[in-house]
Amino acid sequence: MMQPLPFLATLLLLACQPQPEEAITMESDQPKAEALATRDIDATLDRERVTVTFAVPKAMPEAAPGKTERLGLYLEGIDAEGAGVYFEVYAELPEGAAASPDSPHYVGTLSSFGPKGEKGTTVGYDVTKLVRDLQAKGRWDGELALTFVRRGLLPPPGQPAPEAAPGKPVKVKRVRLVRE
Amino acid sequence: MFRLTKLLAFAGLFAAVLWGTSCTPGDNGGDGTPTPSPTTPPVESFVRPNIGKLDLAGPEIAAFRAGVAAMQAKPSTDPTSWTYQANIHGTYDAGDLEAWDTCQHGSFFFLSWHRMYLYYFERILRSASGDPNFALPYWDYTDPTQRAIPEALRNPGDASNSLFVTERAPGINNGAQVPASATTFSNAMTFTNFASPQSSGLSFGGQTVPAPVHFGGIFGALESQPHNIIHVLVGGNNGWMIDPNLAARDPVFWLHHANIDRLWNVWLALGGGRTNPTTGNWPTQKFTFFDENGTKVEMTGQEVVDSAAQLHYTYAPGSGDEAGPETAVESRPSEPFTDAASDVVFEKQVGTRLTKQTKVALSFPDAPTLETASTKRDVLVIEGIKYGRPGVYYEVYANLPEGTAPDHQGPHYVGNIAVFGQAATGAEAASGKHLHETATLAYDVTDKKLGGAVTLTFVPKGLETTEPGLEAALPAHEIRFEKVKLVRE
Numbered sequence: 006m007m008q009p010l011p012f013l014a015t016l017l018l019l020a021c022q023p024q025p026e027e028a029i030t031m032e033s034d035q036p037k038a039e040a041l042a043t044r045d046i047d048a049t050l051d052r053e054r055v056t057v058t059f060a061v062p063k064a065m066p067e068a069a070p071g072k073t074e075r076l077g078l079y080l081e082g083i084d085a086e087g088a089g090v091y092f093e094v095y096a097e098l099p100e101g102a103a104a105s106p107d108s109p110h111y112v113g114t115l116s117s118f119g120p121k122g123e124k125g126t127t128v129g130y131d132v133t134k135l136v137r138d139l140q141a142k143g144r145w146d147g148e149l150a151l152t153f154v155r156r157g158l159l160p161p162p163g164q165p166a167p168e169a170a171p172g173k174p175v176k177v178k179r180v181r182l183v184r185e
Numbered sequence: 186m187f188r189l190t191k192l193l194a195f196a197g198l199f200a201a202v203l204w205g206t207s208c209t210p211g212d213n214g215g216d217g218t219p220t221p222s223p224t225t226p227p228v229e230s231f232v233r234p235n236i237g238k239l240d241l242a243g244p245e246i247a248a249f250r251a252g253v254a255a256m257q258a259k260p261s262t263d264p265t266s267w268t269y270q271a272n273i274h275g276t277y278d279a280g281d282l283e284a285w286d287t288c289q290h291g292s293f294f295f296l297s298w299h300r301m302y303l304y305y306f307e308r309i310l311r312s313a314s315g316d317p318n319f320a321l322p323y324w325d326y327t328d329p330t331q332r333a334i335p336e337a338l339r340n341p342g343d344a345s346n347s348l349f350v351t352e353r354a355p356g357i358n359n360g361a362q363v364p365a366s367a368t369t370f371s372n373a374m375t376f377t378n379f380a381s382p383q384s385s386g387l388s389f390g391g392q393t394v395p396a397p398v399h400f401g402g403i404f405g406a407l408e409s410q411p412h413n414i415i416h417v418l419v420g421g422n423n424g425w426m427i428d429p430n431l432a433a434r435d436p437v438f439w440l441h442h443a444n445i446d447r448l449w450n451v452w453l454a455l456g457g458g459r460t461n462p463t464t465g466n467w468p469t470q471k472f473t474f475f476d477e478n479g480t481k482v483e484m485t486g487q488e489v490v491d492s493a494a495q496l497h498y499t500y501a502p503g504s505g506d507e508a509g510p511e512t513a514v515e516s517r518p519s520e521p522f523t524d525a526a527s528d529v530v531f532e533k534q535v536g537t538r539l540t541k542q543t544k545v546a547l548s549f550p551d552a553p554t555l556e557t558a559s560t561k562r563d564v565l566v567i568e569g570i571k572y573g574r575p576g577v578y579y580e581v582y583a584n585l586p587e588g589t590a591p592d593h594q595g596p597h598y599v600g601n602i603a604v605f606g607q608a609a610t611g612a613e614a615a616s617g618k619h620l621h622e623t624a625t626l627a628y629d630v631t632d633k634k635l636g637g638a639v640t641l642t643f644v645p646k647g648l649e650t651t652e653p654g655l656e657a658a659l660p661a662h663e664i665r666f667e668k669v670k671l672v673r674e
Contacts, residue, residue: 038385077387085417087422087427089418089422090417091413093366113372114409114410114414116410116417117404118290118416119291119429128386128403129403130387131376158361158362159361159362159363160356161360161361185385
């Protein structure tokens with residue numbers, strides 16, 4: 006005759022078995038981004054202002070009716086270790102034009118925070134409106150110029166800038182334009 | 186039969202042991218000791234203060250210093266010590282103790298993990314300080330008066346101040362300031378999606394990942410700016426804040442992340458579809474921390490979606506809490522509003538040329554004020570803008586009082602005239618006669634309640650510079666516009 010205690014204990018054991026996990030639906034299950042242009046630029050940002058030009062598709066049709074689109078510009082393979090500065094990024098900034106975040110050419114900022122020896126990080130920007138504005142003004146011509154303007158700490162009011170050992174230049178390996 | 190009975194008895198004994206401990210899937214007590222749910226939060230609610238508004242000699246700063254000093258005095262193996270808490274973020278220290286090196290970056294866990302991290306750190310710090318009312322301050326660097334790291338963290342600048350460290354960027358302890366463009370968060374606020382698909386950085390909070398990742402490689406918008414930039418500028422070439430394995434050893438780290446956490450609440454308050462993730466593993470992924478008693482705890486995203494209701498803290502007012510240019514969803518000059526059914530309040534052919542290095546004022550007397558109960562809005566329109574040699578932009582102010590410094594975050598700020606286009610070259614540039622493009626800009630000035638005598642002030646702005654000895658001289662420029670009108674529609 007089976008003893009009641011082991012029987013009950015066995016039931017408890019079975020009841021405490023891990024339940025199968027629910028299937029997790031990830032947003033990555035959604036359609037992947039459409040790559041429009043991928044260019045190795047191997048840019049070294051070692052000056053106050055650096056402009057990099059690369060080819061982009063001349064034809065940039067808008068999203069199909071009923072579908073929202075988002076155009077993303079990605080800077081990849083960023084090595085900013087030891088730089089101590091960041092960069093403002095502009096698209097098609099005219100020569101001599103003021104570089105200001107209020108400018109319609111302003112894309113965003115470039116910096117990185119990661120462990121030493123990091124092989125390269127990525128920063129993305131929503132450039133949907135920027136691209137469409139450039140198209141509307143007839144300035145989307147198959148080449149896109151990105152201007153990187155270096156920024157760093159400002160001295161306290163009335164004081165000179167502090168002496169600082171120059172940091173390492175920031176490097177950007179690749180640029181990618183996608184439709185998401 | 187006897188062997189089966191013994192087997193069942195053993196299974197029953199084993200089950201009894203399990204029952205006496207825990208049988209909740211997912212627990213990882215490791216050594217078999219219970220892993221409690223997040224310990225009961227304190228009953229009181231706390232307001233995390235804006236450190237720029239605190240009295241340097243007041244009780245809050247004193248408690249902050251005392252708490253940090255007490256934590257710093259504990260051995261690194263103590264989960265409530267300064268070093269142990271910092272090492273949870275990242276570390277080079279040998280030992281690999283529980284929860285060390287577990288910060289989440291480059292994914293949609295970035296904000297939730299750091300919220301949990303700060304929550305338990307604050308409880309530990311409160312206990313260590315001896316002040317039951319202590320709440321972790323935040324550094325509002327978007328506030329133009331707070332561009333230097335808080336004074337309490339650099340003055341006094343010696344070992345007597347537990348908030349002071351030398352491992353920062355050169356000059357930062359002497360009051361060097363982070364530039365305005367490093368502190369803006371308007372771009373992050375434009376995103377209405379918290380998370381983006383894996384490998385996408387186009388979201389407020391970061392890419393979706395199938396499992397926790399120490400460094401996911403692609404930053405969400407808020408993590409990219411201002412989070413990353415502040416780390417870079419405060420840490421400099423080789424300070425603690427630039428290195429994830431050392432950053433949390435600098436007391437400024439906690440004030441910086443309190444502000445980032447606060448901006449998460451600012452984003453949610455904007456509404457417009459901005460919500461926290463409810464699917465996938467974001468709500469349920471557990472992360473490990475330690476409470477003020479040194480007891481290991483676990484926490485999930487769904488337990489931190491409402492900092493007031495669940496974690497019993499809110500923030501004192503700061504940048505982003507008031508609607509203004511910084512939180513505007515659209516910060517670019519916009520096309521004119523509809524001309525339909527509009528009343529022109531005043532209109533003036535001005536043919537104004539803006540070439541001066543100083544502000545220019547235009548006055549329009551006797552404009553009737555928009556009634557308070559009116560549902561109409563006032564739109565200031567500047568028409569026929571032409572420019573020859575771009576190089577500046579103009580801030581536009583309405584009724585800026587004489588002697589008041591222009592402030593794009595002040596109540597008189599209207600917007601910018603930012604012009605662009607190919608600059609004239611050669612003889613055309615020399616003649617100054619070739620003007621490019623014609624633009625019309627419009628600004629919603631309803632909140633300015635313009636009426637009576639209206640004065641518009643145009644303030645030229647140029648490139649900021651960090652180069653020592655280089656004055657921020659404005660390049661030669663010429664901008665004309667033909668007409669200014671105030672339309673009520």
